[in-house]
Amino acid sequence: MSSRDASLTPLKAVVIDDPPLRQTPEPFDEQSTYDPQLPIAIDFGSSKLRAGFVNQSAPTHVFPNVLTKFRDRKLNKNFTFVGNDTLLDQAVRSQSKSPFDGPFVTNWNFTEEILDYTFHHLGIVPENGISNPILLTERMATVQSQRANWYQILFETYNVPGVTFGIDSLYGFYNYYPSGKQTGLVIDCGHEDTNVIPIVDGAGILTDAKRINWGGHQAVDYLNDLMALKYPYFPTKMSYLQYETMYQDYCYVSRNYDEDVDKILTLENLDTNDIVVEAPFTEVLQPQKTEEELRIQAEKRRETGKRLQEQARLKRMEKLVQKQEEFEYFSKLRDQLIDEPKKKVLSVLQNAGFDDERDFKKYLHGLEQSLKKAQMVEAEDDSHLDDMNDDKSTQKFDLLDIADEDLNEDQIKEKRKQRFMKASQDARRKAREEKERVAKEEEEERLKEQQWRETDLNGWIKDKRLKLNKLIKRRKEKLKLRDEMKDRKSQVSQNRMKNLASLAEDNVKQGAKRSRHQATIDNDPNDTFGANDEDWLIYTDITQNPEAFEEALEYEYKDIVELERLLLEHDPNFTEEDTLEAQYDWRNSILHLFLRGPRPHDSENIHEQHQMHLNVERTRVPEIVFQPTMGGQDQAGICELAETILLKKFGSQPGKLSQTSIDMANNVFITGGNAKVPGLKERIVKEFTGFLPVGTNININMSSDPSLDAWKGMAALAQNEEEYKRTIISRKEYEEYGPDYIKEHKLGNTKYFED
Amino acid sequence: MSGGRGSNGNSNMYNGNSNSNSNSNDGSDERLLFLRSVGERNEIGFPSRFKSAHYKKPSRRHKSARQLISDENKRLNGLLTKANKAAEGSTTVKRLVPKATYFSVEAPPSIRPAKKYCDVTGLKGLYKSPTNNIRYYNAEIYQLIVKPMAPGVDQEYLKLRGANFVLK
Numbered sequence: 001m002s003s004r005d006a007s008l009t010p011l012k013a014v015v016i017d018d019p020p021l022r023q024t025p026e027p028f029d030e031q032s033t034y035d036p037q038l039p040i041a042i043d044f045g046s047s048k049l050r051a052g053f054v055n056q057s058a059p060t061h062v063f064p065n066v067l068t069k070f071r072d073r074k075l076n077k078n079f080t081f082v083g084n085d086t087l088l089d090q091a092v093r094s095q096s097k098s099p100f101d102g103p104f105v106t107n108w109n110f111t112e113e114i115l116d117y118t119f120h121h122l123g124i125v126p127e128n129g130i131s132n133p134i135l136l137t138e139r140m141a142t143v144q145s146q147r148a149n150w151y152q153i154l155f156e157t158y159n160v161p162g163v164t165f166g167i168d169s170l171y172g173f174y175n176y177y178p179s180g181k182q183t184g185l186v187i188d189c190g191h192e193d194t195n196v197i198p199i200v201d202g203a204g205i206l207t208d209a210k211r212i213n214w215g216g217h218q219a220v221d222y223l224n225d226l227m228a229l230k231y232p233y234f235p236t237k238m239s240y241l242q243y244e245t246m247y248q249d250y251c252y253v254s255r256n257y258d259e260d261v262d263k264i265l266t267l268e269n270l271d272t273n274d275i276v277v278e279a280p281f282t283e284v285l286q287p288q289k290t291e292e293e294l295r296i297q298a299e300k301r302r303e304t305g306k307r308l309q310e311q312a313r314l315k316r317m318e319k320l321v322q323k324q325e326e327f328e329y330f331s332k333l334r335d336q337l338i339d340e341p342k343k344k345v346l347s348v349l350q351n352a353g354f355d356d357e358r359d360f361k362k363y364l365h366g367l368e369q370s371l372k373k374a375q376m377v378e379a380e381d382d383s384h385l386d387d388m389n390d391d392k393s394t395q396k397f398d399l400l401d402i403a404d405e406d407l408n409e410d411q412i413k414e415k416r417k418q419r420f421m422k423a424s425q426d427a428r429r430k431a432r433e434e435k436e437r438v439a440k441e442e443e444e445e446r447l448k449e450q451q452w453r454e455t456d457l458n459g460w461i462k463d464k465r466l467k468l469n470k471l472i473k474r475r476k477e478k479l480k481l482r483d484e485m486k487d488r489k490s491q492v493s494q495n496r497m498k499n500l501a502s503l504a505e506d507n508v509k510q511g512a513k514r515s516r517h518q519a520t521i522d523n524d525p526n527d528t529f530g531a532n533d534e535d536w537l538i539y540t541d542i543t544q545n546p547e548a549f550e551e552a553l554e555y556e557y558k559d560i561v562e563l564e565r566l567l568l569e570h571d572p573n574f575t576e577e578d579t580l581e582a583q584y585d586w587r588n589s590i591l592h593l594f595l596r597g598p599r600p601h602d603s604e605n606i607h608e609q610h611q612m613h614l615n616v617e618r619t620r621v622p623e624i625v626f627q628p629t630m631g632g633q634d635q636a637g638i639c640e641l642a643e644t645i646l647l648k649k650f651g652s653q654p655g656k657l658s659q660t661s662i663d664m665a666n667n668v669f670i671t672g673g674n675a676k677v678p679g680l681k682e683r684i685v686k687e688f689t690g691f692l693p694v695g696t697n698i699n700i701n702m703s704s705d706p707s708l709d710a711w712k713g714m715a716a717l718a719q720n721e722e723e724y725k726r727t728i729i730s731r732k733e734y735e736e737y738g739p740d741y742i743k744e745h746k747l748g749n750t751k752y753f754e755d
Numbered sequence: 756m757s758g759g760r761g762s763n764g765n766s767n768m769y770n771g772n773s774n775s776n777s778n779s780n781d782g783s784d785e786r787l788l789f790l791r792s793v794g795e796r797n798e799i800g801f802p803s804r805f806k807s808a809h810y811k812k813p814s815r816r817h818k819s820a821r822q823l824i825s826d827e828n829k830r831l832n833g834l835l836t837k838a839n840k841a842a843e844g845s846t847t848v849k850r851l852v853p854k855a856t857y858f859s860v861e862a863p864p865s866i867r868p869a870k871k872y873c874d875v876t877g878l879k880g881l882y883k884s885p886t887n888n889i890r891y892y893n894a895e896i897y898q899l900i901v902k903p904m905a906p907g908v909d910q911e912y913l914k915l916r917g918a919n920f921v922l923k
Binding site: 025028070072074075079080081082085088089092101102103104106107108109112115116117119120124126128129130140141142143144145146149152156157158159195196206207209210211212213222225226229232258261262264265589590591594616617620627628629630631632633634635636637640641749750751752753754 | 786787789790791793794795796797798803804805806807808810813815817818819820823824826827830831834835838851852853854855856857859860861862863864865866867869870872875876877878879892893895896899900908911912914915916917918
């Protein structure tokens with residue numbers, strides 16, 4: 001076994017630390033090239049903010065949408081750090097806060113400060129506010145108060161001339177299909193939610209769009225929860241950033257979750273797909289002791305041990321003698337009482353402190369058993385002391401045969417000592433003889449077995465296998481019984497409680513109505529319990545004596561191992577794999593593979609203590625956008641939503657797609673930061689192929705960086721002057737229509753109610 | 756000024772040559788000076804240059820996302836009942852029909868039966884513990900995890916798929 005384990009190469013562990021701190025602050029854009037008319041596009045996402053002038057090909061500033069208020073105690077002054085600048089220092093980073101609560105902006109003071117910071121870094125030269133028009137992202141069908149606040153901030157705080165609101169994923173679609181007239185379907189995987197939006201002739205159809213309340217943020221939290229439950233005693237707590245790293249680096253979408261999950265926890269698969277992540281920790285090295293010190297320590301320990309052993313032995317011996325005497329006395333008593341009338345027996349026994357004959361027998365039996373056991377132990381212990389003791393055995397026991405009356409006090413003491421010595425010597429001799437006898441018997445047995453094997457190997461194997469199976473079966477039953485005894489509600493314990501209760505009831509009755517009872521448990525003539533020695537074994541029953549039960553289990557296990565050893569030696573068809581131990585092999589344990597991967601676990605190893613294994617989680621977490629019920633969202637997954645849109649809406653009927661639906665299937669666009677999870681596109685292709693009629697053209701697209709799609713779409717829109725003009729809400733319009741105003745356009749939100 | 760920043764606040768990697776006593780102090784000082792310089796350059800917390808001349812800081816009440824959602828629900832329902840009351844008995848005023856609201860775009864429950872997975876491992880969960888409703892993959896998981904589960908932990912597992920008890 002261990003040789004098999006040793007041949008395995010250790011798995012490589014990846015240390016997951018918080019991302020490194022940044023070294024340089026966020027750069028400022030050049031003020032000299034500032035154009036006061038050029039629109040500014042801001043993708044104000046709940047995870048990241050992306051901002052830049054629309055004549056750029058990509059946003060010039062991309063940073064986490066967070067802010068830290070940092071108190072400088074020496075100057076007694078507050079500094080505020082935003083975005084990437086919060087990543088300059090550990091203390092600042094750990095205190096960073098988001099203006100978002102879930103999908104909504106809730107802290108507008110933070111928002112103002114973040115915008116100040118953004119404008120400052122864009123190199124804007126302000127003139128009573130900002131003179132550039134703004135393009136901004138919005139959540140699909142967002143609540144009205146969000147827009148009202150944005151209006152207020154942009155028009156009243158920053159005095160901007162105009163603003164365009166649009167849905168982030170529709171901007172993304174526009175960027176990919178800049179004609180603005182494409183029919184398609186957007187699957188938007190965001191930080192806080194996931195959306196499926198049909199698009200007809202370049203315009204989002206929000207009446208048929210759907211949102212799942214699950215995004216990258218929820219996925220990372222879910223991974224965090226899973227790992228906390230998987231390793232409840234993990235020595236350190238991993239941060240959100242660390243889990244985010246795990247999610248981004250190691251999670252993937254399975255092509256077929258049910259199929260993959262069936263074979264994920266196998267040795268071959270785990271060898272390549274089990275990811276070992278290690279929490280960073282500082283190793284504490286124990287100071288090394290010199291060899292001399294170790295030697296002295298060991299010596300001391302050995303000596304104390306010896307002394308204690310000797311003391312224990314003497315005590316044991318004394319007890320043994322006592323027991324021996326007691327046993328002899330009572331055995332004599334038993335022999336004397338054999339032919340006496342029952343009544344007399346009872347009175348004698350009661351005088352001696354027993355309830356009845358039964359009690360007496362039980363006591364005697366127990367005594368005998370413990371004597372036998374003690375003698376065995378003694379014999380083993382003493383075998384090495386024998387030589388020494390044999391010398392002493394020549395001691396004379398001359399006082400023993402003289403009556404006490406003829407001795408003085410000292411001699412009586414001496415006599416007692418001699419009796420003690422003699423008894424122990426006798427006991428030892430007896431035990432030795434017993435041992436020799438047993439050894440002889442074993443030898444005979446072994447020879448007989450050998451002969452049997454030589455004459456009839458098959459018969460022998462059959463017999464041994466049968467015995468082994470019987471033993472294993474009995475062991476299983478015992479284990480089951482033990483478990484059931486532990487469970488208060490199990491049948492076994494309930495029966496036991498019933499028995500106890502009825503016994504107690506019987507006792508009460510006895511006192512009151514003794515005369516009417518003809519046969520009680522004590523005087524039933526048919527009750528032959530105790531006549532047979534085996535009967536008394538019931539007192540070593542598990543219900544009374546759990547230690548004895550454990551012992552029996554262990555004993556039995558030894559028998560099993562011995563039988564297996566014999567079979568291994570002589571039965572060509574019996575291999576290591578068949579042994580009981582092999583069946584407890586970690587290789588066969590799903591739980592081990594799940595928790596510790598495809599290698600044996602060493603719980604002493606400090607590195608392994610700080611390691612977590614990502615295996616099922618890698619695909620279990622991203623699966624939730626396809627099956628939100630797994631994450632506790634009672635909603636349909638993205639492919640089911642898409643299926644409804646394509647097969648049941650826009651004039652499609654079962655088995656017959658409308659032209660609109662055909663166009664949609666041909667232009668599916670995946671966007672959003674959470675779409676970066678590997679395998680997402682392949683899975684969507686597979687599912688679409690499954691539910692669309694055979695032969696439908698399926699075309700699923702994704703840009704190289706789906707998190708930048710929305711910003712690029714805003715920039716593209718601003719370049720198309722005609723289209724752009726129609727989307728701008730001017731300050732005048734805001735003042736006229738108020739904060740409820742929604743200007744409908746192809747890429748934006750629609751009004752809340754039908755006209 | 757932009758020396759290397761260690762991951763811990765008063766790391767002494769800045770002044771490798773000075774003696775150890777003043778080391779951490781100098782390091783944190785340098786770090787503080789650096790942060791100050793960044794903070795000052797960013798000008799936040801100073802009177803903003805970008806805001807309009809008549810800017811007054813509005814007094815806003817902080818509302819959580821949950822409150823925002825319930826406010827929106829109240830607002831929409833209020834508009835609906837008001838408009839529909841006006842529409843009753845009138846031929847000129849049309850009834851109000853919701854088009855796209857935060858609530859109407861919410862994905863409906865799946866029409867397919869939810870697949871069952873092991874709450875512990877994520878594998879298929881064909882069995883369910885009768886005592887705490889935890890789904891499990893096989894007897895081993897049941898014996899070693901589900902059965903001896905400490906009270907309360909079962910709820911943690913169930914919470915992952917929203918099947919926990921919620922006291923109201």
